[in-house]
Amino acid sequence: NAGVTQTPKFQVLKTGQSMTLQCAQDMNHEYMSWYRQDPGMGLRLIHYSVGAGITDQGEVPNGYNVSRSTTEDFPLRLLSAAPSQTSVYFCASSYAGGLDTGELFFGEGSRLTVL
Amino acid sequence: SQQGEEDPQALSIQEGENATMNCSYKTSINNLQWYRQNSGRGLVHLILIRSNEREKHSGRLRVTLDTSKKSSSLLITASRAADTASYFCATDEYGNKLVFGAGTILRVKS
Numbered sequence: 001n002a003g004v005t006q007t008p009k010f011q012v013l014k015t016g017q018s019m020t021l022q023c024a025q026d027m028n029h030e031y032m033s034w035y036r037q038d039p040g041m042g043l044r045l046i047h048y049s050v051g052a053g054i055t056d057q058g059e060v061p062n063g064y065n066v067s068r069s070t071t072e073d074f075p076l077r078l079l080s081a082a083p084s085q086t087s088v089y090f091c092a093s094s095y096a097g098g099l100d101t102g103e104l105f106f107g108e109g110s111r112l113t114v115l
Numbered sequence: 116s117q118q119g120e121e122d123p124q125a126l127s128i129q130e131g132e133n134a135t136m137n138c139s140y141k142t143s144i145n146n147l148q149w150y151r152q153n154s155g156r157g158l159v160h161l162i163l164i165r166s167n168e169r170e171k172h173s174g175r176l177r178v179t180l181d182t183s184k185k186s187s188s189l190l191i192t193a194s195r196a197a198d199t200a201s202y203f204c205a206t207d208e209y210g211n212k213l214v215f216g217a218g219t220i221l222r223v224k225s
Binding site for chain 2: 033105
């Protein structure tokens with residue numbers, strides 16, 4: 001099993017450009033989520049999904065879109081990149097949903113720089 | 116806003132010593148989890164403790180949870196250089212949101 005796979009690992013964008021960060025998991029997890037990690041601030045939840053066709057906002061959703069057409073994939077779209085979106089992005093999945101968020105399995109991260 | 120806050124922000128100890136990290140949170144939780152992150156890597160789950168549990172062990176790890184004080188601690192016994200990493204607590208708020216603190220940076224010197 002590959003676990004959670006994120007692509008690309010590194011990306012440089014110019015302000016105003018759009019792009020999609022890809023996330024795929026092969027563990028048949030219903031729950032998937034995106035976090036961003038900034039120095040000294042830990043991880044902040046951007047969007048999450050409890051199953052195909054269902055998404056919801058986290059703590060910092062502005063400027064990002066998600067969709068969940070399959071159980072395996074949960075792409076994160078940056079609509080018009082801004083320097084404030086320079087960060088490391090992590091995708092994570094879990095077997096659990098409902099009232100219990102179980103153990104999260106993380107990808108290796110995608111480092112995004114917006115100039 | 117962040118739910119959990121770890122203390123201390125950074126900790127430096129000698130190999131063989133014990134390391135204790137604390138986490139405080141603000142609202143009722145379903146469970147609390149601890150994760151480790153090695154530099155430049157993704158987070159790895161260490162242990163999950165539910166709101167009706169007070170203590171849990173996993174190898175050299177011991178986690179306690181005090182829901183009356185809204186706090187948790189992670190104890191790593193007999194630390195090794197390989198334990199050098201950042202450690203995060205994460206609280207499971209009802210509603211499918213796992214909220215992370217800012218983390219404790221642990222350095223174990225050999």
